[in-house]
Amino acid sequence: MVGTAPTRPPAPERRPPGGPVLQDSVTEALATAFFEELASTGYARLSLDAVAKRAGAGKAAIYRRWPSKLEMSVALITAVAVDSAVPADTGTLRGDILVFLTEIADALRKPLFSRIVPDLLAESTRNRELRQALFTAVRDPRRGKAARMLDKAIERGELPADTDRELALDLLAGPLYWRLAVVQTSTAQDYLNRLTDKLIAALAA
Incomplete structure (x- = not known):
């Protein structure tokens, strides 16, 4: 394991329209796994399946928060590099x-x-x-x-x-x-x- 996420990112919307309540603990686990996977493999080879596996979550948990690898990357990187x-x-x-x-x-x-x-x-x-x-x-x-x-x-x-x-x-x-x-x-x-x-x-x- 390379390390933990650089900072705690803000959670996405707690309840997408018509969807279930999103658990902050899962969001944080996915964010940590994303940064570790990104550091390990690079953006081009980064796999959302690998992120979900590293986080101990299902891939559907990612798509309930971010619709694509690009949007997940931009949202989490922005939270660290800009919002904080x-x-x-x-x-x-x-x-x-x-x-x-x-x-x-x-x-x-x-x-x-x-x-x-x-x-x-x-x-x-x-x-x-x-x-x-x-x-x-x-x-x-x-x-x-x-x-x-x-x-x-x-x-x-x-x-x-x-x-x-x-x-x-x-x-x-x-x-x-x-x-x-x-x-x-x-x-x-x-x-x-x-x-x-x-x-x-x-x-x-």
Whole structure:
């Protein structure tokens, strides 16, 4: 077993129209099994039969909650990557960026994330439907939350009003993802502090 689900996902509707009440414990077991199976096999080879078996449930339990592998994947990944992410509001750009980077680092250090994220990115280059779904459900909302962090810094006068937001958003996420997910080099708190200072210098330039 690779590990447990990165976080507890919200349950789908408790009672689909005309259907039975959905048990939260089964939903959580399916979510945990999904992430473990995804980390083990990758998205392309992921089987809903294998997810159900790992969860100790029937395949029908999956279809009562999610109509397809794609919709199950997007819903659970969104719950972890977007719904559980709350933008920091420390009152300073430095504090907000440091919290932002720390949360990303904590997530990418988890065995499940470190195996799932690169696979999803690779699979997205081959699977247009998955790519569009992840862009709409995960990438765009996460960038929107980070953009609000930048907007607050502009309102406080910490960044110029003409800050290039698109470039700034790339700078915020790129270096840390490269270090942890691609180069796979560990990060100590001192690194995150130094990276925060460099990012602020670059954004304010």
